[in-house]
Amino acid sequence: MSMNPMARMNPTDLYLLLIGLVAAERLAELAIARRNTRWSLSRGAVEYGRGHYPAMVALHTALLLGCVVEPLVADRPFLPVLGQAALALVLAAQTLRWWCIGTLGTRWNTRVLVVPGLPLVAAGPYRLLRHPNYVAVVVEGAALPLVHTAWVTAAGFTVLNLLLLAVRIRCEEDALAHAAPVYRSPVPAEGRAR
DSSP states (O other): OOOOGGGGSOHHHHHHHHHHHHHHHHHHHHHHHHHHHHHHHHTTOEEEOGGGHHHHHHHHHHHHHHHHHHHHHTTOOOOHHHHHHHHHHHHHHHHHHHHHHHHHGGGOOSSEEEOTTOOOOOSGGGGTOSOHHHHHHHHHHHHHHHTTTOHHHHHHHHHHHHHHHHHHHHHHHHHHHHHOGGGGOOOOGGGSOO
16 A cells, blocks of 8 residues: 555546646746846836736636636546646746746846846847747646646637737837847847857
8 A cells, every 4th residue: 555645646636736836836936026026126127018917917827727627617537648748748848937037037027027237148048049938838838737638728728828928029029129229130140050
C-alpha cells in the first residue's frame, strides 16, 4: 500500500489541485507585479494600454474557472496520453514564464509600464524572442484545460487570447518604440545570425 496520498487521488482531484496551484501562482504574480509597479512608478514610469488590462484580467480568470467547471459539468474524461502531454506543456510554459520574470526582475509586470532611460532587456529569453512571456501564455492557455480534456475552454481561451494579444503586443511595441526608438530598427545584414 502506497504511503503517498497523491497516489490515492483520482485524476480529477489531481487536476483540480493543479488548477489551485496555478491560481496560487497567479496570485504570486500579482503580488510581484504590484511591488514592481511601485518600483517603476517611483522612477517615473509611464503606463500604456490601461484600457485593455481589465479584459486581460477577466480572460485569465475565466480560463481558470473554465478549467474547473467544464470537466465537472460536461463530465470530461481524463485521457492519460493527452493529459500527460498537456501537463508537460503547462510545466514548460511555467518554466518560460518564470525565466521571463527572473530576467526582467523589477521591470516585469502584468501592466505595460516603461521607465524612461532604462535600456531594453536583451538577456535570457529576450535574446531569442521579443515577447517570450506571451509564448508561455499561449501555450499554457491551450494546454492547461486539455490536461483534463476541457477542449471548449482551451479553444475559447485561445481565440479570445489571440485577439487580446494582438492589442497587447501592439501596445507594448508602441510603448517600447516610444521609449527607445532603436527598438524597431532592423538588424543590418552583417549583424544577422547565419
